[in-house]
Structures are given as structure tokens and as C-alpha cells.
Amino acid sequence: MGGKSVIIAFLCRWCAGAAADLAGVSRLHYPANVIPVIVPCTGRVTPRAIVEAFLNGADGVFVGGCHTPSDCHYMSGNFKAFKRVYLLKKLLKQYGIESERLRIEWISATESQKLVRVLEDFVKEIEGLGKLLR
Amino acid sequence: MLSKLKMAIVYGAICGGCDVSIVNMGEKLADILDKYDIVYWSVAVDGKLDLLKSIEGIDVGVFMGGVRTSAHLEIAKLLREKSRLVVAYGSCAVYGGIPGLASLYKPEEIASIVKSTISTVSREEGSLPKELELPKLLDICHPLVDVLDPDILAPGCPPSDKICDGLADILLKYSSGWRPEGKIFLGEENTLCSNCPRKPEDLSKIIMPGIYRIHEVKIREDKCFLEQGILCMGPVTRIGCDHQCIRNNMPCIGCMGPVSSVDDSGLEMVSSIASLLHVDRERELLEKGLAKELDKIVDPIASFYRYTLPRSLLLKIALKKRGGGE
Numbered sequence: 458m459g460g461k462s463v464i465i466a467f468l469c470r471w472c473a474g475a476a477a478d479l480a481g482v483s484r485l486h487y488p489a490n491v492i493p494v495i496v497p498c499t500g501r502v503t504p505r506a507i508v509e510a511f512l513n514g515a516d517g518v519f520v521g522g523c524h525t526p527s528d529c530h531y532m533s534g535n536f537k538a539f540k541r542v543y544l545l546k547k548l549l550k551q552y553g554i555e556s557e558r559l560r561i562e563w564i565s566a567t568e569s570q571k572l573v574r575v576l577e578d579f580v581k582e583i584e585g586l587g588k589l590l591r
Numbered sequence: 592m593l594s595k596l597k598m599a600i601v602y603g604a605i606c607g608g609c610d611v612s613i614v615n616m617g618e619k620l621a622d623i624l625d626k627y628d629i630v631y632w633s634v635a636v637d638g639k640l641d642l643l644k645s646i647e648g649i650d651v652g653v654f655m656g657g658v659r660t661s662a663h664l665e666i667a668k669l670l671r672e673k674s675r676l677v678v679a680y681g682s683c684a685v686y687g688g689i690p691g692l693a694s695l696y697k698p699e700e701i702a703s704i705v706k707s708t709i710s711t712v713s714r715e716e717g718s719l720p721k722e723l724e725l726p727k728l729l730d731i732c733h734p735l736v737d738v739l740d741p742d743i744l745a746p747g748c749p750p751s752d753k754i755c756d757g758l759a760d761i762l763l764k765y766s767s768g769w770r771p772e773g774k775i776f777l778g779e780e781n782t783l784c785s786n787c788p789r790k791p792e793d794l795s796k797i798i799m800p801g802i803y804r805i806h807e808v809k810i811r812e813d814k815c816f817l818e819q820g821i822l823c824m825g826p827v828t829r830i831g832c833d834h835q836c837i838r839n840n841m842p843c844i845g846c847m848g849p850v851s852s853v854d855d856s857g858l859e860m861v862s863s864i865a866s867l868l869h870v871d872r873e874r875e876l877l878e879k880g881l882a883k884e885l886d887k888i889v890d891p892i893a894s895f896y897r898y899t900l901p902r903s904l905l906l907k908i909a910l911k912k913r914g915g916g917e
Contacts, residue, residue, distance in 0.1 A: 504858040508904045526874040536873040536881065540865035543885050548861070551892045552695070552909040590911045 462516035462583045464491045466576065467502045471530040473521025475566035480573055487573045488580040491519070498522075499561075500534025504545045507559065514590065517558045517583035521572065524563040535563065555586055596650040596766050598623075599631035599643065601670050603663040604690040604732055605656030609681040610634045612749035619759040626766035627651065640666065649674040651762060654741070657683040657690045657901070658733040662726035671739040676765065678758065679734075679741040682748040686848045687734040687901030689748070692893065694731035694901050697913065701728065730910065731901050743775045748846035748898060751832040754778060778831025780850050783843055787825060788834060791815035799867040802887040805842065816842040817867055822894055826863045827856040846898050855904045857895035864888075 468474040474495040480487060496502055499522035507518050520542055522535040529535045539561060546556040560579055564572045600613070614620065630646050631638045643666065652674030658664050671677055682688040693701055735741055743761060747754050757777045765771075791797045791814070803820040810816070816823035816837075824845030825837070831847050849856035869876060869884060876884070888894055896903050 504861045505855065505904075508855075508858060508908070511908055512904060525877060533870070533873050537865050539878055540868060540881055540885060541862060543882055544861045544864065544888070544891060545858075547885070547888070548857075548891050548895075548905060551890075552905045554905070554909055554912060590908065591914070 461490050462580070462588060463514055464488075464517040464519060464576075464580060464583060465510040465515045466491050466493045466519040466521060467496050467499060467506070468493050468521040469499045469523060469530075469534070470495055470497050472523035472528060472566050473499075473562075473564040473572060476521075476564050476569045476572040479566065480569035483569055485569055485573045487576045490580055490583075491576050498529070498531050498534035499538035500529070500531060500536075502538060502541070504541050507542075507545060511554075511558070511589060516586070516589045517560070517579060519576065519579055520559075520561040521564050521575075522561070524565055528563075528565060554589070557582060557586065558589060595628040596626060597630045597646065597648065598627040598651045598653065598762075599646065599649045599670065599674065600629065600633075600653045600655065601631065601643070601666055602633060603654060603656030603667065603735070604659035604683060605681075606689070607634070608749040609655040609683075612681075612747075612751075612755060615752070616755045616759060619756065623759055623762055626763060640669075643669060643673075646673065651676045651678065651765065653678045653680050654684050654735050655680045657687050658729065658735060658738050659690055660726040660728055664729065664738060667735060667738055676743065676771075677739065677741045678743040678745060679736065680745050680758075681750055682746050682846050682848060682898045683732075684735040684741070685744050685746040686899040687732050688898050691732045691734070691899075691901040692897070694906060695892070695909075698728035698730065731906070734901055737901070741774075742771060743777070745777045746829070746846070746848050747778075747832060750777075751835060753833050754831050776851055778829045778847055780852070781830050782850065783825035783828045783830055783832075783834065783837070783847075786830065787815070787837060789813060789815050789837060791818050796870075797867050798870050799864070800869070801884055802868065804887075810840055812840050822864070822888070824856070824860060824895075827853065827859045844897055845895075848899055854902065856899055857892075857903055858905075860895045861891075 468477055477493055499520050502520055510518050520538055522538050523529045525535050542561040546559055549556045562575050629636055631643050652670040654667055654670055658667055679685050683690055745754050745758050754777045797817055799817050799820050801820045821842050823842035825843045827849055828843050828845045829847045829850045836843055853859055
């Protein structure tokens with residue numbers, strides 16, 4: 458299975474997701490390998506969902522949430538997401554899977570340019586690593 | 592009934608703890624022996640593979656341990672062929688268990704570690720007799736459920752008195768003509784926390800005040816382990832052990848495995864740790880402080896997957912990446 462790498466981006470509805478909307482309205486381009494999944498809050502993205510994405514062919518998973526400490530619409534969802542992703546990255550490393558394939562970033566609703574920049578950078582990194590499952 | 596039923600107890604990768612727990616059944620074992628003849632059990636009745644091959648019509652076959660080598664695979668398949676009822680006994684047979692932790696390494700790596708660390712025996716290539724052929728290591732240590740379909744699953748490391756009682760009752764009922772409908776998974780479909788004797792102060796809000804190992808803090812015997820900052824697998828582990836460890840002031844390490852609706856308890860545990868750890872101090876500690884705290888979990892796999900590694904989803908990915916998966 459060759460071809461382009463696939464990236465699943467879990468974006469929260471209030472910040473990173475809104476930034477993706479803004480990027481669309483302002484006609485900013487971001488790589489087409491990224492498949493955005495808008496969720497109510499990154500705090501609700503379970504490790505299971507991330508692993509499931511990898512199992513189903515994603516080469517990288519991106520989690521975009523609100524800035525810490527106080528931007529989260531639900532008070533502390535971003536901290537929960539951070540802890541989940543951090544632990545999961547530790548697990549990935551132990552299994553011998555590149556932990557760089559999972560990234561979490563804070564992006565506010567107005568930072569559409571940051572979103573584009575970060576995603577471009579992430580796609581480049583993932584393409585450097587190659588496909589996860591051959 | 593004129594003749595007794597036949598029971599065979601067969602090994603995979605095993606430490607011997609399961610045998611002890613069977614002997615430990617006490618009077619119940621005597622009741623079972625009234626109804627059953629143990630025709631094969633390496634620890635009590637001497638037996639080689641040829642003996643098992645020669646026995647026909649086994650009623651109950653008990654398999655202990657994981658399926659690590661080609662020899663285990665052969666004997667497991669033979670047992671399924673000959674037995675009406677197969678019992679996966681112990682966590683190794685149900686989930687892969689402790690030997691399953693070695694699934695992180697390739698078989699060649701394991702072999703080379705073993706060869707290079709044993710210093711008391713000369714391991715030169717030529718020292719093994721030519722006619723002796725060792726069984727091959729499989730890609731991982733498979734739980735029995737990977738290679739055949741058992742009828743009864745009895746998890747635990749080793750299965751607790753409660754699980755053994757349940758199994759004994761089933762065996763006695765079976766001997767009097769009763770037949771099970773579908774698969775039986777011993778233990779309750781609920782988590783350890785649901786009736787834990789150590790009640791947290793506020794059920795709706797448990798806060799982990801950091802992460803500590805058991806020797807680092809003085810553990811209060813009446814308080815929830817998680818509330819004292821000690822990793823306890825209770826939230827994701829099925830009941831069936833009567834809280835043996837918890838009652839003896841030791842946290843749960845998850846030997847009973849998850850309830851049947853959950854297939855990867857480690858990921859669920861990661862999720863719950865994230866929801867509990869320092870929830871009151873997140874804004875003060877920020878990412879850096881939280882990361883430092885999480886780094887105290889030195890070996891996440893052994894903490895979250897001690898008994899269930901071969902069944903973890905991440906291992907599936909790692910195996911495919913390795914190029915050795917199914």
C-alpha cells in the first residue's frame with residue numbers, strides 16, 4: 458500500500474475546529490492528506506479513538522484544542538487531552554511505534570494561519586517517517 | 592452413572608500457579624474427583640504427548656498458560672479435537688498473561704537474550720544432540736482464545752477461590768447431564784470499583800494527588816488507592832477475586848482482565864488516569880508539571896497491560912509494523 462500518508466485531525470469545535478473553518482473562509486490551503494474530525498472537546502477524544510485511527514490506516518493523528526490554561530470552553534478538557542496524548546505517546550514509544558506520529562497543539566479560533574502552518578509541518582514530518590502500516 | 596467422566600489438564604506457557612489453585616480447591620476437588628477421572632495432568636499423573644494422543648473422548652479439557660511455542664499450539668489443538676468442553680484456565684490462557692509481556696520482542700530477540708544471559712550452561716551450537724528438535728517460538732505469546740474457541744473462560748492469576756468454586760459447580764453440574772448454552776465467562780460483568788470496600792470520599796470526584804509507588808507513601812487502609820495517588824487497575828478490571836489484593840492493602844494490578852464489553856483495558860485506564868490526575872491543580876501545574884507527574888509512571892505497559900498485552904490494539908499495530916503479524 459503506497460501513496461500519500463493519511464492524517465486524522467481531531468479538532469475541537471470551539472478553537473481548532475473554528476480555526477479550520479476560518480482557514481476555509483479565508484481560502485488558506487492546507488494539505489489534502491489531513492482529514493479533519495470536529496469533536497465537541499478534545500477532552501473527549503479517547504486514546505481508543507486515536508489508536509483506532511492508526512489501526513484503520515492513519516499514519517499520523519493530530520489533536521487540536523484550545524490554549525491552556527483557560528481557553529477551554531469546558532474549563533479543562535484541553536488538560537485532559539494533554540494527559541491522554543502524553544501517556545499514549547509514552548505507550549507508543551514502548552511498543553516501538555514512532556511517538557511523533559501523534560501530536561497535540563493548542564490553536565485558538567482566530568489562529569487559522571497557525572493551524573495551516575502546524576498541519577503542513579506535521580504532514581511533512583509524517584511523510585518523512587513513511588507509512589505506518591505497509 | 593457407571594463410569595467416571597474424563598478430565599485432562601494440559602499446559603501451555605505456565606508458571607505452575609494454576610495447578611496450585613486447582614489443588615487449593617480443597618473439598619470441592621474431592622467432589623470433582625468423585626465424578627471425574629483425571630486422565631492427563633503432567634504435575635499429578637505422569638504424561639507425555641503420546642499418552643494424550645492415545646486417549647479418546649475426553650469430556651473436559653482444561654488448558655493452562657499461553658500458547659508460546661509450536662508445541663503448545665499442537666497440544667491445544669489436540670485438546671480441542673478430543674474434548675467436549677474446553678476450559679481456558681487462568682489469565683495466560685484467557686489474555687496472554689505474564690508470559691505475554693514478552694510479545695513486545697521478536698522471537699529471535701527473546702532467544703538471543705536467553706542465550707546471552709544464561710551463564711551457568713554452555714550454550715554452544717554443537718552441545719545439543721542432533722536428534723533433539725526444539726519447538727519453535729510463535730510470533731507472540733497467544734492467549735488460547737486466539738487459536739481455538741474455549742467453552743469456559745476462567746481468568747485470574749491464579750483464578751481465585753470464587754472463580755474455582757464457580758468452575759467446580761459447572762463441572763459438577765456437567766457431570767449430572769447439564770449442558771452449557773454458549774460460552775461461559777466466569778466472574779461478574781462489572782468493575783472492581785463497583786463494590787470496592789474502600790470508598791472514596793466523594794464518589795463523583797476522585798482526585799489523584801500525584802503518582803506514587805507503594806513504598807513511597809503510607810497507605811491508609813480505608814481510602815481509595817487512586818485518591819492516595821497509587822495506580823490501581825480497579826476501574827477497568829472485572830470482579831471475581833473478592834478484592835483479595837485490595838483487602839490486603841495492595842492495589843489491583845488487573846489480573847482478572849477487563850469485562851467482556853471492553854477489549855483493551857489499558858487504553859481505558861490511560862483515559863481514566865487522565866481524568867483523575869491532579870484535576871484540581873491543572874491550571875497551576877500546566878503541561879510541564881503534568882508531564883513531570885506522568886513521567887513517574889516508569890513502565891506504562893507493565894502498569895496498564897500486565898496481563899493483557901497480547902490482546903492490546905497497539906500490539907496489533909506494532910506487529911504489522913514489524914511485518915510479522917497475522
